Amino acid sequence: MFSAINASVNRCGRFTADELDLFNSLLVPKTVRKRQVLLREGEICDFEAYIVRGCLRTYYIDESGSEVILQFAVEDWWVSDVCSFHERTPSQLYIDAVEDSELFTLNPERKERLLAAVPQFERVFRLMLQRHVGALEQRLIRTMAKPAEARYLDFIRRYPQIAARVPQQDIAAYLGMTPEFLSKIRRRLAQRKDW
Amino acid sequence: MFSAINASVNRCGRFTADELDLFNSLLVPKTVRKRQVLLREGEICDFEAYIVRGCLRTYYIDESGSEVILQFAVEDWWVSDVCSFHERTPSQLYIDAVEDSELFTLNPERKERLLAAVPQFERVFRLMLQRHVGALEQRLIRTMAKPAEARYLDFIRRYPQIAARVPQQDIAAYLGMTPEFLSKIRRRLAQRKDW
DNA sequence: CGTCTATTTGAATGTACTCAAAAGCGGTGG
DNA sequence: CCACCGCTTTTGAGTACATTCAAATAGACG
Numbered sequence: 001m002f003s004a005i006n007a008s009v010n011r012c013g014r015f016t017a018d019e020l021d022l023f024n025s026l027l028v029p030k031t032v033r034k035r036q037v038l039l040r041e042g043e044i045c046d047f048e049a050y051i052v053r054g055c056l057r058t059y060y061i062d063e064s065g066s067e068v069i070l071q072f073a074v075e076d077w078w079v080s081d082v083c084s085f086h087e088r089t090p091s092q093l094y095i096d097a098v099e100d101s102e103l104f105t106l107n108p109e110r111k112e113r114l115l116a117a118v119p120q121f122e123r124v125f126r127l128m129l130q131r132h133v134g135a136l137e138q139r140l141i142r143t144m145a146k147p148a149e150a151r152y153l154d155f156i157r158r159y160p161q162i163a164a165r166v167p168q169q170d171i172a173a174y175l176g177m178t179p180e181f182l183s184k185i186r187r188r189l190a191q192r193k194d195w
Numbered sequence: 196m197f198s199a200i201n202a203s204v205n206r207c208g209r210f211t212a213d214e215l216d217l218f219n220s221l222l223v224p225k226t227v228r229k230r231q232v233l234l235r236e237g238e239i240c241d242f243e244a245y246i247v248r249g250c251l252r253t254y255y256i257d258e259s260g261s262e263v264i265l266q267f268a269v270e271d272w273w274v275s276d277v278c279s280f281h282e283r284t285p286s287q288l289y290i291d292a293v294e295d296s297e298l299f300t301l302n303p304e305r306k307e308r309l310l311a312a313v314p315q316f317e318r319v320f321r322l323m324l325q326r327h328v329g330a331l332e333q334r335l336i337r338t339m340a341k342p343a344e345a346r347y348l349d350f351i352r353r354y355p356q357i358a359a360r361v362p363q364q365d366i367a368a369y370l371g372m373t374p375e376f377l378s379k380i381r382r383r384l385a386q387r388k389d390w
Numbered sequence: 391c392g393t394c395t396a397t398t399t400g401a402a403t404g405t406a407c408t409c410a411a412a413a414g415c416g417g418t419g420g
Numbered sequence: 421c422c423a424c425c426g427c428t429t430t431t432g433a434g435t436a437c438a439t440t441c442a443a444a445t446a447g448a449c450g
Binding site for chain 2: 060062066068070082083086087092093119122125126129130132133134136137139140141143144145146176
Binding site: 364382 | 427428429430431
């Protein structure tokens with residue numbers, strides 16, 4: 001049950017069995033169903049969730065009601081609203097499940113206890129944050145530097161496993177284009193198969 | 196000389212005069228001239244720089260040679276390529292000075308020494324990272340959710356001090372539009388002054 | 391099956407880009 | 421102090437990319 005998450009944190013530093021046991025004892029397992037919402041705009045995010053199985057999305061809803069998807073998260077990733085969680089401020093984001101998923105969640109209080117007991121865990125979370133920064137920078141570059149078709153091709157090459165399991169309209173919302181236009185791009189690509 | 200940076204870190208935690216002295220002794224002051232490049236694509240970023248005075252930009256250059264500016268950094272901010280610095284990997288980014296600037300830089304070795312001597316500094320850097328994540332998320336949302344004119348208005352309202360000191364073509368490269376188009380937006384806005 | 395939602399299609403429109411050229415502006419040297 | 425050079429900003433015409441809206445089709449789920 002804990003093998004995946006333990007292997008994951010062990011890649012960030014060496015931990016003893018006792019330390020991992022403590023870590024595991026602080027995690028709260030959670031099962032969510034497809035479309036279930038974990039965080040809404042205005043709420044304070046009280047979890048960092050490790051994904052054991054499934055897929056979640058983090059998104060923003062603008063004035064006109066359309067979704068801007070910031071991130072898809074699948075197995076072995078963490079999801080949270082970093083800012084809201086750490087600063088205890090209302091979130092601007094929504095988080096929900098793209099499919100039925102199993103998570104381990106850590107709330108602020110338990111995270112504190114973990115860090116107090118095993119300070120080396122600071123490193124695990126710092127590495128998580130760094131990876132998150134890296135991912136966001138990549139995403140920003142790719143979003144800004146390229147036209148829609150190139151963004152789509154880039155996406156399906158980079159994340160084939162995600163592209164296969166999320167609805168097409170969500171991919172459009174992630175790539176910053178309308179679902180209609182993505183559909184047209186796909187038609188063009190299917191005709192000239194030169195890619 | 197160190198008052199600004201010390202006040203800045205003291206906002207993240209309480210430090211004694213001795214701890215701050217040690218911190219200050221590890222900082223390397225650096226003066227850069229306008230257009231001077233601190234980091235090029237392919238290099239490994241060996242600094243985290245606190246800006247005492249001046250303005251720098253972090254950007255990416257795509258295949259076609261055009262710049263995508265990720266961030267402008269001014270007084271009291273830190274600049275670095277987070278990923279490259281921490282993982283010792285070649286950077287994809289460029290960093291250079293928009294105007295003559297004064298910095299304090301910290302290299303990986305000195306940062307290690309600082310953290311070894313004063314572990315509470317972990318917190319300072321974690322907060323920096325968190326803010327960085329927040330800033331990137333905001334930027335992504337604003338870039339994706341709005342058309343060019345709204346992005347520009349948002350930018351000059353949010354960062355009037357930056358808008359005033361960087362060339363217009365750099366603002367365009369930050370907002371993800373061509374300089375020509377930004378110029379046209381400004382003309383439209385100047386005519387109908389209803390904003 | 392039938393209903394609901396997701397995807398596709400098409401026409402019309404709008405937004406932003408390209409390219410080329412002119413105008414503005416700052417610095418430098420005569 | 422002025423003239424010139426290089427760089428930034430502005431302008432315009434033409435075009436390409438992407439959106440909107442409406443409707444048809446396809447898929448998923450009960």
